[in-house]
Amino acid sequence: MRANKLVAVVAFCFLAVFLAYGLWLAYTPKPQTLQGQIEAREYNVSSKVPGRVEQVMVRTGDKVDQGDLLFAISSPELDAKLMQAEGGRDAAKALQTEAQNGARQQEITAAQEQWRKAQAAAKLMEKTYQRVENLFSEGVVARQKRDEAYTQWQAAKYTEQAALAMYQMAQEGARVETKAAAAGNARMAEGAVKEVSAILADSQMRSPISAEVSEVLLQAGELAPSGFPVVSLIDMQDAWAILQVREDQLADFKKGQEVTLTIPALNQSHQFVVGHVSVMGHFATWRSTESGHDFDMRTFKVELTPKQPIADLRVGMSVLYQYSVE
Known part of the structure; x- marks a missing residue:
């Protein structure tokens, strides 16, 4: 009987521990x-x-x-646009250089010779007029001839002044405004080249x-x-x-x-x-x-x-x- 009671107590204790553990887990x-x-x-x-x-x-x-x-993109259209842009840049730079340099020496020399020619013609017409004026004073020639000689002399003087202005303009070269416009066109053309070049550079990623x-x-x-x-x-x-x-x-x-x-x-x-x-x-x-x-x-x-x-x-x-x- 005592052994049965001991077993029952142990079983009860084991059950109590098991239940307590279950409650703890819960x-x-x-x-x-x-x-x-x-x-x-x-x-x-x-x-x-x-x-x-x-x-x-x-x-x-x-x-x-x-x-x-990483990779490269091929675009023949952009290559063609770059060629066009470079051509426009070269043309604009050439015009800018022409505006900066002014007329060529041969053109300046030609303008100078035209002025000298007009100057010589004006002096000749002045002397001719003086002779006709003297003859008119002596009553040898009519007033009509004297007026014609005077008109030709004045026309030769104006021609000389025009030739001198052309010679001076050739020496001075292009106007400041023309040079500025040429420089602006050159910058625009250079910008177009850089724009296309930048896009082409983006094709090489x-x-x-x-x-x-x-x-x-x-x-x-x-x-x-x-x-x-x-x-x-x-x-x-x-x-x-x-x-x-x-x-x-x-x-x-x-x-x-x-x-x-x-x-x-x-x-x-x-x-x-x-x-x-x-x-x-x-x-x-x-x-x-x-x-x-x-x-x-x-x-x-x-x-x-x-x-x-x-x-x-x-x-x-x-x-x-x-x-x-x-």
Whole structure:
């Protein structure tokens, strides 16, 4: 009988402990897990120049440094426009040089000789008029002859003055306004060349950063519209984690707060810093019937940056955050 009582006491104690443990498990807060993923800065490299892809220098997975050539676009139309712009620039510069230099020496000499010729003719006509005037005074010639000689003398004087003005103008060269206009046309033509050259330079696309090629969208020979991405780059040095957090859990994600996240793909845990918190759209709202609260719960997007660089981190890797629900 005593043995039976002892067994009964032991069984009762075991049952009591089991029930107590069950109650402890029932009322102990269970750890919950939030799952997010890794994202990184992505660059879609495109060209302003529409044309045919001439060559692609990279493949998916390649590491590139800033300034490395990624691809080249061939555009015969732009080459022709550049040739036209260069021709216009050369013509405008030639006109500017002509305006700056003025008339050629031969032209100046010719104008001087014309002036001297007119000067000699004017002196001759003056002497002729004096002779006719003397004869008119003596009554030998009529007044008509005297008036004709005077008119011819005056006309020769005006011709001399006009020839002298032409000679002086040849010496002075182009007007200040003409030089300014020629210089302005030359600058306009140079600007047209630089504009086309800048567009052509954009057809040789280089990497804006040191990164990794994540995707090559077009290959050599394919047509590339203006602004269409040809190569995509991803910068894993600028990576972050994204969590979708219900607003009653935001207390664990203050800006600047450090949070431990587990990365299953690497089998590692790392410290992340909360960098930004923003509300998501109404489509992500938790309704009261689902959340267990008497009001609708909004969902927030939390961005967290790694405190230290993480080796072998890739975009799309899952991150886990464990917390307790009381």
